[in-house]
Amino acid sequence: MRKNIITITLLFVSAVLTIAQDMNIDVSLRRPVPIALAVWRLDPSVVTIRLTAQRDINNFVLAFEVRNNTTGQSARTRNEHPCMPVFSMRRGETRIINGPALICNNAIDASDELQRSIANAGAIPEGDYSFCVRVLESDRRTQLTTTGRDCDYFNVVWFEQPQLIRPIDPTIAENCQNAIIFNWVGVTPVPIGIVPQYRLRIVGVVEGQEPRVALEAGTPSEVVFDQVIPTTSYTLPPNYPQLVDLANRASPRITRFAWQVQALDDRRVFIPTRGNTQGKSDIGVFTANCTRPSSADCMSPMTLSAFFPSANDTIPWMPPHLIVQWGPYCPQVKEFNYTLDVTEVGAGALPSNSRTLNWRSGIIEAQGLRGQPNAEERARLLITNWRNDAGGVASMNSQWRRGSSYEWRVSASITREESGSDRIRSVSTPTNRFAFGLRMPNNPEPS
Numbered sequence: 001m002r003k004n005i006i007t008i009t010l011l012f013v014s015a016v017l018t019i020a021q022d023m024n025i026d027v028s029l030r031r032p033v034p035i036a037l038a039v040w041r042l043d044p045s046v047v048t049i050r051l052t053a054q055r056d057i058n059n060f061v062l063a064f065e066v067r068n069n070t071t072g073q074s075a076r077t078r079n080e081h082p083c084m085p086v087f088s089m090r091r092g093e094t095r096i097i098n099g100p101a102l103i104c105n106n107a108i109d110a111s112d113e114l115q116r117s118i119a120n121a122g123a124i125p126e127g128d129y130s131f132c133v134r135v136l137e138s139d140r141r142t143q144l145t146t147t148g149r150d151c152d153y154f155n156v157v158w159f160e161q162p163q164l165i166r167p168i169d170p171t172i173a174e175n176c177q178n179a180i181i182f183n184w185v186g187v188t189p190v191p192i193g194i195v196p197q198y199r200l201r202i203v204g205v206v207e208g209q210e211p212r213v214a215l216e217a218g219t220p221s222e223v224v225f226d227q228v229i230p231t232t233s234y235t236l237p238p239n240y241p242q243l244v245d246l247a248n249r250a251s252p253r254i255t256r257f258a259w260q261v262q263a264l265d266d267r268r269v270f271i272p273t274r275g276n277t278q279g280k281s282d283i284g285v286f287t288a289n290c291t292r293p294s295s296a297d298c299m300s301p302m303t304l305s306a307f308f309p310s311a312n313d314t315i316p317w318m319p320p321h322l323i324v325q326w327g328p329y330c331p332q333v334k335e336f337n338y339t340l341d342v343t344e345v346g347a348g349a350l351p352s353n354s355r356t357l358n359w360r361s362g363i364i365e366a367q368g369l370r371g372q373p374n375a376e377e378r379a380r381l382l383i384t385n386w387r388n389d390a391g392g393v394a395s396m397n398s399q400w401r402r403g404s405s406y407e408w409r410v411s412a413s414i415t416r417e418e419s420g421s422d423r424i425r426s427v428s429t430p431t432n433r434f435a436f437g438l439r440m441p442n443n444p445e446p447s
Helices: 001-019 037-042 112-121 213-217 241-247 375-379
Strands: 023-029 047-053 059-066 074-077 087-088 096-099 108-110 128-135 146-149 151-156 161-168 180-185 197-204 223-229 231-236 254-264 284-286 303-308 322-328 335-342 355-356 382-385 405-418 420-430 434-435
Touching: 023 128, 023 151, 047 087, 047 128, 087 096, 108 112, 146 284, 161 254, 180 197, 197 213, 197 241, 213 254, 223 231, 223 254, 241 254, 303 405, 303 420, 322 405, 375 382
Parallel strands: 023 146
Antiparallel strands: 023 047, 047 096, 059 074, 059 087, 059 128, 074 108, 128 151, 161 180, 180 231, 197 223, 197 254, 254 284, 303 322, 322 382, 335 355, 335 405, 405 420, 405 434
16 A cells, blocks of 8 residues: 555656646846836847747747836736737747747736836836746646746836036026037936937027926927937037027017926937936026127128019019018118119009118118017018008009019119218119919018
8 A cells, every 4th residue: 555655656746847847937137127118018138038848838828927026016918818929839949039029018917006107107116026927828827837937036216317507597698609508417327228318408488488388389489409419418509590599589589598308218218217207307497698690791882682573483462572682781771762663564664663761770770670580681671562652552563463474673772871971872683574473483482
């Protein structure tokens, strides 16, 4: 009787040892372990599972659980889900399985805390974690007894957000004629295996607007700078055009500027930082003194050219604006006296339009351009058929006919102070032709 018991016992132990060696498994995670869950799904180097089959095994699945051992929260596979990856191996076969081949998003259940963290920050919460894998038979319930290491352990620590250094004092105006240096401290501690990049955004803040609203709105007309920088410093060149334009804009008025940096990884995905700040720093605010450099030239010969419409173009608007450009810009130009002559091709001349513009109070002030962007450039443009000398509508504007072609020419005398004396300079445009019709112009710029 005793002999039979011993025989049965030996057979049982032999069966256990046989089952124990159906599958060898070894689980390893890349160090440092990424805290962004998207990286786990996409990067094959994050999770590596090495399997060695000791017999033929068909249609098995790999169930896994990521568990926060600090809080007890976890994410685990729903093993009955049809999208679970299915594997088969022959006896003696060794296979390496990586994260993307292991993870099916629809087959993962996560606890509420993990879901909130992933939704808000794209990362799993801080804590001590275990990552464990089980090999299940084709019924998805029976676990194959395994040897080797079926769990790996890791720690998650989020980074501190970047810290701005300068400029952050709105009471001290930055001078646009000098380079403006932006400095910040990067995320801490320094990430291992990641070279952080930083998205630097600088925007104008409209009067009455909060800096955060300005940054989040990202209105293109208010953006000064928005690029990814590989370092923790950037120098904005002197007289940076977007900064100067916004600082001098009359309406809506920009009263200050806001800036912020956001830490990104090499895929330009934000690096999770504490407080669910998504890698963003706090917001810095500064003001700028941006007197626009003048392009004034009061010595070169005066010129006059047809600016719009382009030669032989077709204009659909009524009335068509006939625009000239004089130059070079000189604040000492005191008076502009011109005559516009227009001829309808094949029909005869339209009433000419003459006008004298008095700019002795200042060109910019007389045209209402003080504080406007590109004021000097805009002051050189004149619509010659807009008003007559009495301030009324130019009489030619009632005689345009669609389908006709027109030739036009402007002659002018410009009074400019030179060496303390007023000098009159005569200028004129060449004769230009355009058509008045229903087709969009090739150059609609002034419209």
